[in-house]
Amino acid sequence: MIDACAWTGHWGSMALPGAPGDVVDSVADVGSSRVLLSPLDGVFAHNAHAANGAVYDAAHTDGRVLAAPVIDPTVATWEEELQRAVDAAVLVVRWLPAYSGFGLSEADDWARIIGAAGRILWVQTRLEDARRQHPQALVPDTDAAEVVELARRHPDMTVVLGGATWKAVLDLAPAILSLPRCFADTSQMDGMDSLLRLVDAGLAPRLLYGSHAPFFMPLAAVARVILDLDAETANLILHDNASTLLGPDA
Amino acid sequence: MTSPADDLLHRLRDRLDPGGPVIDTHVHPLDNFGSFDFDGVRGDVERLRGAAQRAGITRACLFSLYSSTPRDPTPEQYRAANDYALAMRDTSDGFFLPFCYVSPSTPAAAGDEIDRCVAGEGMVGIKLWVAQRATEPGLDPILERSVDLGVPVLQHAWRKTMGNLPGESTPADVAELARRHPQARIIMAHLNGCNPRGVEDVRTCENIYVDTSGGDPETGMVELAVERLGAHRVIYGSDAPIRHFGVTLAKVLGARLSDADKRRILWDNLRNLLPERAR
Numbered sequence: 289m290i291d292a293c294a295w296t297g298h299w300g301s302m303a304l305p306g307a308p309g310d311v312v313d314s315v316a317d318v319g320s321s322r323v324l325l326s327p328l329d330g331v332f333a334h335n336a337h338a339a340n341g342a343v344y345d346a347a348h349t350d351g352r353v354l355a356a357p358v359i360d361p362t363v364a365t366w367e368e369e370l371q372r373a374v375d376a377a378v379l380v381v382r383w384l385p386a387y388s389g390f391g392l393s394e395a396d397d398w399a400r401i402i403g404a405a406g407r408i409l410w411v412q413t414r415l416e417d418a419r420r421q422h423p424q425a426l427v428p429d430t431d432a433a434e435v436v437e438l439a440r441r442h443p444d445m446t447v448v449l450g451g452a453t454w455k456a457v458l459d460l461a462p463a464i465l466s467l468p469r470c471f472a473d474t475s476q477m478d479g480m481d482s483l484l485r486l487v488d489a490g491l492a493p494r495l496l497y498g499s500h501a502p503f504f505m506p507l508a509a510v511a512r513v514i515l516d517l518d519a520e521t522a523n524l525i526l527h528d529n530a531s532t533l534l535g536p537d538a
Numbered sequence: 539m540t541s542p543a544d545d546l547l548h549r550l551r552d553r554l555d556p557g558g559p560v561i562d563t564h565v566h567p568l569d570n571f572g573s574f575d576f577d578g579v580r581g582d583v584e585r586l587r588g589a590a591q592r593a594g595i596t597r598a599c600l601f602s603l604y605s606s607t608p609r610d611p612t613p614e615q616y617r618a619a620n621d622y623a624l625a626m627r628d629t630s631d632g633f634f635l636p637f638c639y640v641s642p643s644t645p646a647a648a649g650d651e652i653d654r655c656v657a658g659e660g661m662v663g664i665k666l667w668v669a670q671r672a673t674e675p676g677l678d679p680i681l682e683r684s685v686d687l688g689v690p691v692l693q694h695a696w697r698k699t700m701g702n703l704p705g706e707s708t709p710a711d712v713a714e715l716a717r718r719h720p721q722a723r724i725i726m727a728h729l730n731g732c733n734p735r736g737v738e739d740v741r742t743c744e745n746i747y748v749d750t751s752g753g754d755p756e757t758g759m760v761e762l763a764v765e766r767l768g769a770h771r772v773i774y775g776s777d778a779p780i781r782h783f784g785v786t787l788a789k790v791l792g793a794r795l796s797d798a799d800k801r802r803i804l805w806d807n808l809r810n811l812l813p814e815r816a817r
Contacts, residue, residue, distance in 0.1 A: 319546045420730070420731075423699050478782050479780060479782055480783065505757050509755075512784060515783075519547055
């Protein structure tokens with residue numbers, strides 16, 4: 289199993305078990321042998337890149353970890369941080385547009401540079417339900433449709449729609465299916481029969497299992513996959529799709 | 539010979555097996571939410587019950603909020619909603635245990651409906667949603683009737699950062715209601731929506747129980763509720779079909795709690811609150 293969406297670090301409004309070892313152990317406890325890990329400590333920092341060292345270190349010391357650094361293209365030196373990812377053979381970089389404060393309609397030049405660097409661009413639309421955020425730290429979701437639209441404008445790069453609801457992804461299914469390199473993760477796809485409906489819409493080859501640990505419980509993340517789907521489809525989502533995307537090292 | 543991937547799926551299914559009966563305290567018909575394809579009451583029962591049973595749910599408390607889910611339903615609307623819930627009960631071989639949905643905005647009609655549905659039809663609880671906040675006096679006769687009839691009241695609650703709906707109760711509102719009616723047994727819905735601050739709001743109200751329905755499967759929330767309220771005051775709920783039965787069940791199964799506490803949350807606590815006819 290490959291957990292494509294997990295985080296490490298601290299979060300201001302709640303005490304998370306976010307030490308790298310704790311997060312990796314928690315996702316391994318439900319069977320994940322690889323985890324794409326990103327830092328939380330930079331989310332509200334003036335320079336998000338300062339926190340990326342934590343996931344590079346974790347990847348260096350624990351073979352189960354694949355670093356997925358956060359890139360904030362509004363930081364003047366962001367291309368140096370991208371180069372660091374390239375030098376470290378990182379496969380996936382994550383954007384947090386709502387936290388970095390940019391809109392995807394103004395992000396084409398940045399996306400083009402990431403695509404030219406051969407990295408997978410993961411656009412995280414949500415870290416917390418807006419109803420649950422700290423009242424002094426309100427950050428709206430990024431519109432899932434804008435992520436798919438970005439992918440449409442950049443068909444040669446791989447774009448992952450991260451943290452979207454199942455309903456948003458279902459509504460976008462035709463657009464996603466028209467883009468061979470557009471994927472979505474399952475980490476916030478709650479709702480009865482949520483994955484069943486997405487699979488019925490033809491999206492099984494485009495879904496990547498994610499737990500959103502340590503915010504969410506990994507056992508809950510696997511429940512939505514394995515209780516409703518046949519083994520072959522479950523394995524696509526839990527492993528095969530991500531393995532194809534990330535290559536044999538994953 | 540099975541593959542390693544199949545072995546893993548088997549092990550995970552074992553982890554998600556509740557290991558005993560489970561009552562879900564918080565389920566709505568597909569007729570209310572979710573844009574599901576189903577054919578009438580029977581189709582609603584089959585699809586909803588099928589999803590519940592895949593997750594290991596044994597029985598489910600059901601409340602209809604009427605097809606269009608108006609925030610403050612008319613008596614005609616909540617009567618129709620209750621008729622739908624009764625039809626689902628009668629079509630489900632007792633899998634669904636309906637609660638009577640009323641609005642405190644129409645107290646006389648609400649009282650008549652409670653008598654019709656609870657005293658007459660054997661519904662096992664009363665559901666209040668967002669018509670009026672729990673601080674409003676319109677709730678008082680409903681709570682008094684629940685005590686007379688020996689059924690719990692399930693009160694929606696949320697603590698939304700961006701502000702609640704006008705009639706939507708906060709946990710502090712529910713605490714005030716519980717203090718006004720110390721003999722009533724109140725199930726406050728949506729642990730994750732109430733958040734840790736809401737748990738503190740109701741901590742000293744021993745007649746408030748908290749259901750685990752709604753919100754995301756956040757790490758540590760069920761453990762926090764058990765620590766602050768005691769395992770005897772925490773009750774499993776899903777809020778299906780808005781939420782997934784198995785995901786919400788995993789909040790309890792994956793919590794760092796004893797097996798005995800998990801059993802209380804999944805079955806014993808609600809069984810003890812419901813009238814004898816539901817056991």
